[in-house]
Amino acid sequence: MQRVPSLINGEFTISPSQQTIAVTDPANNKQIAELPCNSDAELSMAVASAKAAFNSWKEVPASERARVMMRYQQLLKAHHDEIATLLSSETGKTFDDAKGDVWRGIEVVEQAMNIPAMMMGETAENVARGIDTYSYIQPLGVCLGITPFNFPAMIPLWMFPMAVACGNTFILKPSEQDPLTPMKLAELFVEAGAPKGVLNVVHGGKDQVNKLLVDPEIRAVSFVGSVPVGQHIYKTATDNMKRAQCFAGAKNHSVIMPDANKQQVLNNLVGASVGAAGQRCMAISVAVFVGDTKEWIAELAALLKDVQPGLWNDEAAGYGPLISPQAKQRVLSLIQQGKDEGATCLVDGSDFDIEKQDYRDGNWVGPTVFSDVTEDMVIYQQEIFGPVLCCMAVDTLEQAIALVNRNPYGNGTSIFTASGGAARKYQHEIEVGQVGINVPIPVPLPFFSFTGWKNSFYGDLHAYGKQAVRFYTETKTVTARWFEDDIASGPNMTISLK
Template structure:
């Protein structure tokens, strides 16, 4: 039937295609409500679908804010809704859609952790962390904003190497091929990220590298934030508990493997987690026990490939079916079970109507 997707600003191409590709393939028509912050790419996707031969009305793009969202969530002819965004809005979408008899999957925020065991290849860890924490200016739900080195020696080594690596990062405009990342999405979001840096300092974390006040020559009014690094962050801090969604990396030190395992497991978010180690037994134990939906072993951004599925746990996802892959097929279809028989009246028993059908 008619289904819908409500998508965020940070992946205006990939996430809509996660949704409508599978939904249309299994026989639905699709309404896409993209972020009002960058609506042009979703419009172009619909144009390309029509240029490729899709009939008008198969993929539809509707723009708007909460009014448009509520119209989708309450319309009686829209049967399923997929959402990606912040956790508070994801919860609202899930509750409202379910109250209006819709199937809903609503993916929320994240605070992904990277666990670094003492035997990890520290050179590779530092390179992986730089990309995972600061790539896309940290504006992705699979960023790695928290690193948990196990043991003081690993923590001190990681800290010094991260400082050196961060000095090599280049912040620039999106057309600069040499830039590692660009601006954040709006002036308001820049102020929000810098506010979380202020909060971390106020709560007692050590700000080792300060990205506030960064200015790019020729683009002084741009929404740029330099890479920031905190050390001695603790689980009690609000700056640790909440998603910052910016180029900020926090070091939370752990003394033991069990302490490191507990941090992502007990966090309110459970989207992704990574462990860096050369110990296969430790990696298997961690992957089996950690209370997080997607796990990377020496993989800093554990986004599954397309024929698997994407989905977190806890406040990172509302609903019980993941995005794309075979779970996507399941989400965008309904199960119908048909039980049939072709009776021969001469062989039927008089009481057969009172018996549950069997294979006999």
Template sequence: MVRELSHYVGGQRVEGNSGRYSDVFDPCTGQIQARVPLASREEVQNAVAAAEKAQLEWGAMNPQRRGRILLKFVDLVNQNLDELATLLSSEHGKTFADSKGDIQRGIEVVEFAAGAPHLLKGEFSTDAGPGIDIHSLRQPLGVVAGITPFNFPAMIPLWKSGPALAAGNAFILKPSERDPSVPLRLAELYSEAGVPDGVFNVVNGDKEAVDALLEDPRVKAIGFVGSTPIAQYIYATAAANGKRAQCFGGAKNHMVIMPDADLDMAADALIGAGYGSAGERCMAISVAVPVGEDTANRLAGKLQDRIKGLKVGHSLAKDSDFGPVVAPSAKERIEGYIQSGVDQGATLLADGRGLTVEGYDDGFWVGPTLFDHVTKDMKIYQEEIFGPVLSILRAADYDEALRLCSEHEFGNGVAIFTRDGDAARDFASRVEVGMVGINVPIPVPIAYYTFGGWKASGFGDLNQHGADAFRFYTKTKTVTTRWPSGIRQGSSFVMPEGS
């Protein structure tokens, strides 16, 4: 039976009335399991109106009380963790354990955001001038929105909404239409925790909904995660409409393997970081850069051995290392990249095309794929594949490896595996990438640091979560005060001085 999904506006599920729908697949079976409505401009505007009305009371609430509500929400998510993870796996295709990790990394940011009273503190200076005090306030923007991707249907919405709500804003989420059920369930849990009706809303949709959010003057800020072309579009359009924007795009994450590295440790890390979640992660390692021919030859052999033992299977099977990709279009795109690598002369060591899983012949399966002798001019190196495809690009020495990581147009994440502290320190300092791991393959920062890439991977001055989130979701007001002392000084026509 195909489920009929909805929007979530004003504290309740609301049926779509645009007459337009998108199919939600079960990636393991290839069958349509739900239909999600695609909102019209009018439906988006109605959600914005509900958010604008609700924000006044929410923004005036003591931030400590807002924090308590968020902590209650975290407790409800934990109580419903298995249900949420099963739902997430059924629409995305990632394994149950990976889905739980998706949710967990999201609620860690909400937990951090519950410390809003400290993070919203302003500054105070006495005697900034004769009898003058100055203080600053952090105030909510009003209505803000998040446009989030399919690959983390819990984590990214929570990264966006937790700090936004803690800061006193109302939030409109436009999740991916490929896996919208978890965002809708999170909206219900926000309401159950005590978030007032209208403060958190979910509007499903496509470009029409996105443009409606971008053009509505009541929406003061937009957060986005997705592909680079769309990130650029949203960032430029938001700016043209006078909005704040933080937009995160594509990635091509490298891992440098130095000759002194523990190669077994490095190979294990590459297998998990390259093939976990079927490679559908913006922080997945997709390029291995071994330094020296001997390092490259030994690493390639270890990777091939490990790939033979990987189990691709149903997302809810306990022995699956990873599941299917999210949609038939994703499978087609990934297999096109694999053929491109073959056509351009890369050495195909493991081919993930044509994989079938017993009992699930129509699932969107792509097996682990490994290329060697990849070069900089190949499409599989230049573009983000977003699938279980790992490329080996050999570097003659450390300097060449550093240049490869720094010169790529994407600058999201990078890692180096080495026993040499001096090399690691130099690499971390000089590499032109936003997030760096040293013997850590996927360097996603914990909640009280910020997450963000450089170059074509990120647009905007402020990153996700951490203190940057509160800077993004608030506006600063500075107040200069002088109380009458009984001494009249007359009018002044010169610029006041600080002392």
């Protein structure tokens, strides 16, 4: 059985720890690797390695750090399909979905290549007579990233390339459910020329995370995951005087106006609701139909009923399995609760059974669609994180905006309309960080920042883009005054007037 290595002080080593976690293929739940959980001593070694490396790495010119990112980007592109295949094998994602996961991470590395420009400070001459003020942007030190299972390429690449490009060193603790992809990313980063200790990768669960959160050498923590864990990490990190950014849960709404293009709406809602088995924080899990558009729900349900889950290399598969039996059981429980609470289950994926005999023990759930959903129902209040779409109906745009704004989450939302006025009203009044107009999943490209609001995010500065640079750096401001009388009077100083 393959044992997953750690990366500590530039060396890929197998931990001797007897505490292990099984890494399984979600399509059949067969074990594909064994993950040793790092000991406290190994975690301390990783932190010490990152601390020692920081002292030299912070002095490397930004242009040289950018060249490491350039080489890394080239390697990621060269190994793109290989990484996607590995990612599919441990997450169950379809190959096209896995390729998108890898590519969105590569785009962030491309942004990190621009670090010399993003690290520029500010200057002002003569802020007072003979006095100039200027600022520098300098790295923090050792940073920590804790990443989830659903995007094992993209989300680690949200974090350590930007942090390292800024001059920091980094400790990555990837999800214990799919660690093989992050280890491949680390292997290529070392190949790109990253000095030892600049990136360390450690493994484990809650105990390992809690140990790192209180380590005094770690200056900043980045996290993506569930709300309860996000709240715990944010509180623990800040209580220990660390900077923290924690991306948590979501309940993303798509508002459909009567003047929207019907076919465009239906096609977009299918992919946005059940793509990646609904296991993404930007999935559309609530469709809000305004006015007569509620008549479209039956047609939407018919389209979703035709979507078939399948294996990662099946080109006809709409999406893959859920990540674990526990995740499947939770989704099935919520589907049942929706029925019990009175929602109308138009499409029920609870009993989906894949045709391939060898994969019937996998974590399969078919597309599920509810109508007549109300705000007091658990399927509306909780993030289901599965291929389940809740349909609601309101009479006006104002009611739709009020509905979305009452929701405690604020990660993403979209509106489908042909009216510029309606679109502007929605984007202006909605209390959500990322808004799509005729775009179902409005994830920003990396030169902008990923900006969830409310209970979808804990912190002040967001991932990638300019805000990531601010998160991973401190600003030093210098106010300088030089006296002209000292020019001629200083030792061995002369002025030529020629």
